[in-house]
Amino acid sequence: MKWKEQTIILWWKCWDKRSTREVSDFLKFCGKGVRSLIMTSAKNTKQQHLDPEAINTQIDVSNFGPINSGHVELRPLTVLIGPSNTGKSYLAILIYALHRALSGFSKLPSLWEPDIFDEDLNKLREEYKGFLEIIKSKRTRIHLSDFPSIVGKSIEEYFNEPGQYSSVLMAELRSCFDTDSLKSLISFNGTADVNITTTTFANGNEIWRSKVSISKSGEMDAEGSIIDLELMNKSNSFPEFHSSKMFQIRNNRIEKMDSWDISQLLVSFIEKISPVSKNVFYLPAARSGIMQSHRIIASAVMSQSTRAGLDKFEGSLTFSSMTAEFLSHLIAFDSKHGMRHSWMPHAYRPLNYLTVRHSRRSKSIINLADEIEKSTLGGKVTYKTSKNSGYPEFYYRPDGVQDDIRMNHVSSMVTELSPLVLFIRENICKGDTLIVEEPEAHLHPEAQTKIAVILAKLVRLGVRVVVTTHSDWLLKEFGNLIREGDFAAKSDEYVSTSGSALRAQDAGAWLFQKGEKDNGSTVSEIEFDPVEGIEPSDYEDVAERLYNRSVKLQDKLDVLP
Secondary structure, eight states: OOHHHHHHHHHHHHHHHSOHHHHHHHHHHSOHHHHHHHHHHHHHHHTTSOOTTOEEEEEEEEEETTEEEEEEEEOSEEEEEOSTTSSHHHHHHHHHHHHHHHTSSOSSSOOOOOOOTTSOHHHHHHHHHHHHHHHHSSOOEEEGGGSOHHHHHHHHHHHHSTTSHHHHHHHHHHHHTTOSOGGGGBOTTOOSOEEEEEEEEETTEEEEEEEEEEOTTSOEEEEEEEOOOEEEETTTSOGGGGGOGGGSOOHHHHTTOOHHHHHHHHHHHHHHHSOOOOOEEEEOTTHHHHHHTHHHHHHHHHHTTSHHHHHTSSSOOOOOHHHHHHHHHHHTEETTTEEOOOOOOGGGOOTTHHHHHHHTOOHHHHHHHHHHIIIIISEEEEEEEOTTTOOEEEEEEETTOOSOEEGGGSOHHHHHHHHHHHHHHHTOOTTOEEEEEOTTTTOOHHHHHHHHHHHHHHHHTTOEEEEEEOOHHHHHHHHHHHHHHHHHHHOSSOOOOSSOOOOGGGEEEEEEEEOSTTSOEEEEEEOOBTTTBSOOHHHHHHHHHHHHHHHHHHHHHHHOO
């Protein structure tokens, strides 16, 4: 083993098993050049490990469309597996709708700007002064109860007051499932109400929960609660707060502040703790067809803006939210701003929303788009703005070729992966959620394994990924990446350099199984097996039936003259 590798391993042992003081002493013992080498190597290596304090959200459903009962825990990588028509897409769409209604799954479920104008201003000022004193003090742990009471109150009211969370979620579900009435979401046998419970955990502890029920009449009831959670630990996070201007405010300055001033300070502070600038992107199963017919769809959008265009259709033409958002990202594409359109209610957005989004753009994430083009597509995804419509038109340029090929003339593999390339290159940031239906569609098995690696790299770079799949190749590659990550965590002589290794706790696979008769499907976790990996039981059954059939047919052939 080389001296450099021995040094790094020794450093890792110190970092993982020793106190900060011992690590500091070890680094002082090393010379300046060695210390620089160790710190540089350590920085590059530690970036490859996911945050052990990541927020996890569990979604429990019953009597929901084709799903009778089940739960899914959203891990950094969440894989939904099962036969067709068992509810995988239903649950993926629900995740999308909940993400939009809650502005992401965070420590604080929604940054709904506190309505503090009816509050006692003097009381608010005193609470805010007390809060700043706690921040300035030597206390390291800051809880929700340390904030002015309006913060927790506004969150509780968002969950429980009629016309807030329930109305937002109702609108999202109608839009996402493209339905006029929520009655259509009730289980196909229609025997009971829909129940949806969303529970979010930090470090294994529940921090907030919302319960939603949809009656047979299509009415929705919602309630929620939030725990007095630890929002900040100054000993290991948010060092920039110590020099923040908001902590330099003198008490006599606070006395001159009005409700709006304090509200904006609170929103800015909470934005640092629980960033709201998180987006969710849904790549539907129909993305290949949409890319091939993008020019026609864009023209249809223009034609419907005139009376003549509308007269050609009977009734209204609608898309689900996911398809509409997918289209809007493509139609709004331009060279200066990329995919400009991004859904988020104005009330949720911090004043510096666009700046925050731009600052979270990662070159490492953007480079993954180039990796897909080089390793799988064998060419570049390009675009030109149409002179006639003003909308972008997308093309594929094979390596070594000067001419661009329209998307309706390329292979289905290219049209399947082009949206992934465009979204990664232009829009996805750390903290966002990417939902991909059947990423293996139209791909050769080797390409499927390469896309599994790309998705794992996105996870390692801080993007939450949810996929629905039927691909055994994808599952086997995910299993290998988990083995690689577990080996990296346990071995003293191995440091993963692939950037795609995952740990078992960072990935979850959930099996959708058809129930008896018309009772709907059930959803349960597939535990990762060190030998089998992620292996649905019904895959083994299919493989065994195919093998037995091949043996019987071969026996019949052998006896023929």
